[in-house]
Amino acid sequence: MLSRTADHLYWMSRYTERAENLARLLDVTYQMSLVPKPVAAENQNWRAILALNSLETAFAESYDKVNAENVLRFMVSDPNNLSSIHSCLRAARENAHAVRGTLTSETWESANATWIELREQKFEQLMTTGIGQFFEWVKLRAAVTRGVTFGTMLQDEALHFIRLGGQIERADNTARILDVKYHVLRTNGDEGTSDFYRWGALLRSLSAFEVYRKVYRDVITPARVAELLILRLDMPRSLHACTKGIVRILDSVKNDHSAETERRAGMLHARIHYARIDDILKTGTHEFLTGFMDDIFELGEGISQDFLMPVSEG
């Protein structure tokens, strides 16, 4: 397969995944903001979203203050913010457009339809009809696109690169959400009743609330939340599940010069596979997660060099 084709497939998938995770995170933050609390505390939650994507500076260039409406506008429909849902879905569609011949028509039409429908939705309108409905729509469209992709595409290299992009992005996003939220929750850990809602919200933003209940059948504790989202292999958005997926996919697409990338992926997976939550908590979740995100970034670079944009002509 052409390297450029693989590149488009990989990024189409990353952007789709990113939009979905962003929608989930914004949805939960919005819902949490409905729980009565001081304004300062609420705005801290919105600030955290900007920090999550290192967007504080870009935000400050166009908006005067951090509040729910501004952050939502910036993260949902601002075309100048390359991390907004709008921009992600556009990028996903553009990447799909570039390789539409490689996709099944259902997959292409799904990505295209998402973009066409998104363009018709104005932010003001979303706020009046209920932004929650919009987030539901984004999640639904991501599910539809993923569904038709896995339901219709041949299980060949094209699908491997789509899956690879999805897993890399998901690993990064889970680590990112966990890192920021965990940090905020731990430092502002006023032992009130709202704690349950906050940890619950974090779980929900990773589709892990019901899973938590099912697995632990007990109160929500930070240690268990971390364990679930980092170490549980059967939790589809956990770091463990993602890294295992990456190792497997790399094995099916490997080529003559990808050995180093495969090795790094294997190392990363092994570190999580054999980790204990107590050790992670002892070193510090933040340290652990930032280290993980760096490794995922390196892995992404390696994948780019080995498969997606090889510079050598030999």
Place this chain on the structure above:
Amino acid sequence: MSINFYNEMYDASGAVRPHYRAYADWLAATPAEKIARKRAEADIAFHRVGITFAVYGEEAGKERLIPFDIIPRIIPADEWTQLQKGLRQRVKALNAFLHDIYHEQAILKAGHIPREQVLNNAQFRPEMMGVDVAAGIYAHIAGVDLVRAGGGEFYVLEDNLRVPSGVSYMIEDRKMTMRLFPELFSRHKIAPVAHYPDMLLENLRTVAPHGVEKDPTVVLLTPGAYNSAYFEHTFLAQQMGVELVEGRDLFVKDDTVFMRTTQGPQRVDVIYRRLDDDFLDPLAFRKDSMLGVPGLLSAYRAGRVTLANAIGTGVADDKSIYPYVPDMVRFYLGEEPLLNNVPTYMLRKPDDLQYALDHLPELVVKEVHGAGGYGMLVGPASTKTQIEDFRQRILAAPEKYIAQPTLALSNCPTFVESGIAPRHLDLRPFVLSGKEIQMVPGGLTRVALREGSLVVNSSQGGGTKDTWVLED
């Protein structure tokens, strides 16, 4: 203008022509409400599938639908048989001309075409002199534009031998008709067109370079996602099952072309390129081209890769060469041309220029190197100011223009806002040349949707119709 137009569906007395009878009956019996619903369905479907084209000069990246009209253009079997013969003959002569021009130049020596007309033509590529291309074929894919005039006779309007487009609409229009009105296909025996990509792939494989004839790697080279015909590029590549490549996906090493793949470099043997000559190789042609492949010309000249179409075919479809095509048919094939040429005034000739200037309101004036319906004057449809404006442009550089009588393009009933009304149309069959000459029956019918307009190009507000060749 009081010209008698030939109507494809009705004869002069207003009676339905025999080959349209079954269709006209069906149309009359179908409730207007159903038609309206189906037309809306077609619109949504085309949008969702993304069968769009980008329009130059409009907002960057903006895509528009080419309007699809549900009333088909129907061609009876015997008429198509005649057209097909004429098309084969014409394309055969054009390929013979191209081979001759880049080798012995016999037709120039015999004095049939003025030497400078060919050799000073910007489309003539000296780099191609003496190069032997596979099977001696230059124009592997030709899109010959035909129009029907008042008396019902066909004329060739132009021969598109560089990168003719539109064949994807031919196929998609048929798919759409079958989806909307399947019942029509049991009432008519309509020749299929969906196998065009197979035919094209087979054609491309027959012109592979020496040594790789068995299993050549074919690719389709596109300028990229922002090209107006990008939909078609992806469509054809997918239908043929070949890679859709951009210039940056290819590189040349030791006069061999490779593509960059996830498994390392892979050799490429045949390139169906949808990129103009000028952009193919920055080392040989335009230095600023980011779309091409450095070293491609060298690999091509070395016979290590086939380009379809060949470099330098533009010299045969240039409007200044067009008037000589009938001479080519006689010279190379020793036959009388079966297809008519439109009488053409070459404004570089003083007499022709004078005539044209005296008759501008009745003529169509075109730029010799123009395409896509840009930069042309349709006399009868223009205001005095537009005509005077064009007169100045002609006087400034007469050699850049040709003039032709305004043809009374045939029309066909078409859905427009006010209901069904006649609109003018043309026909572009796609002729494939490899070891043999083949084509699928029919082609792309383009229709000018504006009342009275004779310009059918999609960039100028044209639409398309499904084209049926009826089988006996």
